[in-house]
Amino acid sequence: MASTQQYGDANQEHQHGSNIQQNPSTSLGWRHEKDRETDSRPNAPNPPQSSTEQEFDPIEPLTWPRRQKWVITVIISCFTLIPPVSSTMLAPALTQMSADLGIKEPVVSQLTLTIFMLAYAIGPLLFGPLSETIGRSPVLLVANVFFLLWTLACGLSRTVPEMIAFRLLAGIGGSAPLAVGGGVIRKSDLWAAEERGQAVGIYSLAPLLGPVIGPLTGGWITERTTWRWMFYSTSIAAGVAGVIGLVFLRETYTPVLRRQKQPRETVPSGGTSESLTKRLRLAFTRPLQFFITEPIILVVAIYMACVFGILYIILSTFPKVWAEVYGESPGIGGLNYLSLGIGYVLGSQANTHASDAIYRRLQKRKSLNNNDDNLEGEPEFRVPTMFVGSVLIPVGIFWYGWSVQARTHWIMPNIGSFIFSLGSVTCMQSMQAYVIDSYARYAASGLAAAVLLRNIAAFGIPLFAPYMYDALHYGWGNSVLGFAGVVIGIPSPFLFWKFGKKIRGRSRFAPQ
Template identity: 45%
Template sequence: MTEVGPFVPEEVNFAPNDPEYPKNWPDSRKFFIVLLVSGFGFLTPATSSMVAPALDQIATDLHITNSAESQLILSIFLLGLGVGPLLLGPLSEIYGRAPVIRWGNLFYLVFNTAGGFARTNSEMLIFRLLAGVGGSAPLVVGSGVISDCYHPEQRGFAVSIYNIVPLLGPALGPIAGAFITQSISWRWVFFIVSLADVTLQLMAAVVLRETYPPVLLEHRKSLLFESTGNPNLRTPYDNERSRDLRTVLRQSLFRCLQLLVTQPILQVLAIYLAYVYGLIYLVFSTFPSVWETQYHQSSTIGSLNYISLGLGYLSGSLICAVFVDRIYGELKARNDGRTEPEYRVPIMAAASLLVPVGIVLYGWSAGKSLFWLITDIGGFIFSCGIIMIMQSVNNYVLDAYPLYAASAIGAVTVVRNIPGVVFPLFAPYLYDAVGFGWGGSLLALVAVCIGFPAPVIIWIYGRRLRISSQFASNNERE
């Protein structure tokens, strides 16, 4: 090699204690970035559910007479959340996490604001769908940010924060939505969320930094080339990253589908997560009718029962924050310091018991109009299990697919959101046909049939499947 300027090694990489390597950043910087991404992640799910108490007024103003069409205003947002990761997840692995979060949320901001001005059902559905596409950015890229910033044994707390905040959105959003709708107008539900998003965008301009190592190394290589003129500089990721726009878009659309089709691990987890996520929005969509018809509460008072779901999410997240990393560390110590993504599975297995128990208690107590606190306890147990499952799955995917974390999460998210769209549409018909009690029992039975085998399959066969995969890690990759 002919040197030009001072000697520079041909491979551009991070040194072990490199301060520019995200895993070596100060804890305070990483914590604020996680909080900011979680803030974006709060607004997006809040947008999905804040309209639930306002559906009747929206239907009246937009001349909607069919209940399924009315429910579609709630759930079509999730379709956008499912489509967005097909593009945004892989794009973040090519152009970086920060630009995708910023531009995705700007797209979300425009169409969420437009939803407040909708005059027809078609306009509302289009605006909600497109807002969901943009709003998916922090939900799929956020996991990649955590993977970039934290070592596996440190991720449990960060993942707990990242997961609990977005799930508090759909739990607390309807409370705010009910009071805003009654006090001002349902249109201000959209406007107030947009104002909050503008605030976060301004904070992101100051706090948010790029975390994806391949993009950081590419930038470092460009600076070194400018100063040295060395044409042989390479990063460890150069062979995996294309700069041609058409190639990038083709790879972006293809990688999520490729992971989903070729990775049995992701298939199992996607089906598992899809069902429990569908249950979340089935409960959200029927919550107003439970409290208004079974307990004869007003829409605003009835919306306060969403607090039970929020407390369940918070409790489950705290359980994960305390025990996930502890269990991971103990299993690592027992295996001579060897790290395995399967160390995340014990919490997943325990949570699989809570979901059917909670949904049965919720359904039968609501169906019999028992003391309202019993119904809320059922919702609490159910939501506690849900968040524990979601955090366990996210932790496992981050550990198993460290280089393709955003695409892997995106693949799971695509499948996960489909039941979130569909379940609210048939929920009224299910409960009208068999009642809340038997409807809850049927849903719990399916949860048992799907939820119990999934952790067992991952625990027994996970490592074998990873070893045979070209995308998954055989052991921890830094």
């Protein structure tokens, strides 16, 4: 490659990657030491914390008009919403689809549903770093076409192996917005720290609201027509989103925008392909590096795995609960997913406003204590709302499980689901914002590493849900999940709040 002036911060990392190979003693030192020295200079300019403080710069998305930033944020949120809808839309139709495809084992039937989440664990490892190499926009648009084609193939499948393979490939394409969106909605792309809460709230609501919308619509599609139309309708939605994105979506990654503005400045002769290869190799291995070496990512990943595993157990077993316990049809039973959806929407809006307000208040207190009005906030300022959310999660699970066990009125398990969704969306949003704030320009890779274990849990845990409920029934079966939420969930916010800054201080990726 050429110089860092030509390619920006992303290539500083590549240059250091070359030095790593020459100096094994610094093999874990991915951050360029020159960056640290430059950041600590007394006369080095501090980036402003709000786009209103900067003049418009076409290669600095942080300075773009708010309307344009919101258009991009909403489009990416739509891209992020559609694949999760497809991930669970099949749940109400598992019985009908199993009969058509000749599936007899419950675990195989569940596999056709959850294999999508295994793809969600694989895809971000590629798309997150790739978006930091060639840009956000091309990754999103191409992956959306990939998702559309394989989702359409699912609707045309005639055998079980075809369905499983096509669902896996569709999930890989659908995972791109999950990996790329976190990088777009961060400081070096669109939003300053104190403005980011609401944008992150809308973006992170999509992967939680999507799995609720899927079964809700899937139930009525199953009643009115064939299960194949669930895939056809999702393909149509992906096509519409793709056209809108092609027209309105803009590149937001500053190093790529610099290269687009200076197309004549190229790397030395013969070095282009080698440079790109090295950058991709470093980028693809970075999420795994995060997962292994970053304690923050490990804790976030375990917590996300717990919450998402529980969520997908509930989502995958909801149709059976309402059909067998309450005798409801697929369409009417699907309406019960509204309790989760309402909880996610209300919880998301409440949490984003509360998170931003708390962040600004704590930032102001920090500035007053240090007599410096320009001090930035800290990632730990996103944690306070998690204290509430981590308690609501097990409360909702216990309420839901024992209400179903006692066969109470249908509103009671829905109240439990509502409480669970309030807590889960609060914690999920706060954790995503915490990772984004902690890792700045490595946010996409950080999120890819953080969601790895979460999506593996969403894939594997529901496979055993039918056997768990057969053995323990809904009361004690959900109590096992609730106790897991207590043991793993409740201590985590205290860990972040008390030790988060100290742990980040030892990180080679988190800016100090």
